[in-house]
Amino acid sequence: MALEIGLIGLGKMGYSLAQNIKDHGHRVVAYNRSAEKIQEAESYGLIGAYSIAELVSKLAAPRIIWLMVPAGSPVDEMIESLIPLINQEDIIIDGGNSNYKDTLRRYEMLREKGIRFMDVGTSGGVEGARNGACMMIGAEKDVFERIEPLIKDVCLENGYVHTGKNGSGHYVKMIHNGIEYGMLQAIGEGFEILEKSQFELNYKEIAKVWNHGSVIRGWLMELMERAFEKDPQLQSIKGVVHSSGEGLWTVQEALELQVPVHTIASSLFVRYRSQQEDTFSGKVIAALRNEFGGHRVEKKDK
16 A cells, blocks of 8 residues: 655665655655755655645645654754644654654654654664664554554565554664664674784684674674775774764663663763774774764774
8 A cells, every 4th residue: 555755854764765665656755954865866756845844735634754853852843843734643753763751752742732653763774774674663553553554665574563652662772772782892892802813814704704604693794794895904994983872871771770781881881982092893883883874984094
């Protein structure tokens, strides 16, 4: 069943998701602050909108409007700009990495106005958004059922779950990202030991063999092989690892629930330290994040 979607935010994830949605036969009206991105979307066959009002006007009610904008005030500002333009029973989807507490607040505010709301935690990086994502969805049951045909199309098989009530999607994604922090840290530390050993090792080949039959095989190791193929010693980048915020939120939640999270907390602190001192493990994690999510890396001065 083809649906009609208004998508706001054509960054790396948003544009890839918009393409994925269109490829599955759904109608996509796209808006971005920069006209260049809208024009790029139009060249792909998406319907461009050069203002929020234009986007809303090009969608038939009940509308589905998917936000792919940075967490925090940008989400609030976009919702505030939409409220006067949309109707009761229209659906707003927050597909970014919002704090679940903000999601709960937004849900209550929109519910009072009769506007439906969904939180969609999205994983799989840019490649996933483009070719098959993994999604964790918090929503009322009837809202989820309205959107499920679209979700099924843009996700991998078995790649989505209705986690329950509003806020739970972003909550599960937050914990997912906390786990990711720990996994990246373990990989980074392992390769730093290899780098400091007495042996002359080919890190690309090690990542490759570890990804074929070993206990630690997986997509991260595949991406590690790719990163070492581009730069065998990771000499072109600094070991500065930025924090998106979800690791911190995971640790804060653990503190509130009195759950010991030694690995996740330690990995978060290492990210803070990496901004003060260059390390090989930092290079590994920075390279991995660039590979799976297109996250910015700090280049070394030549």
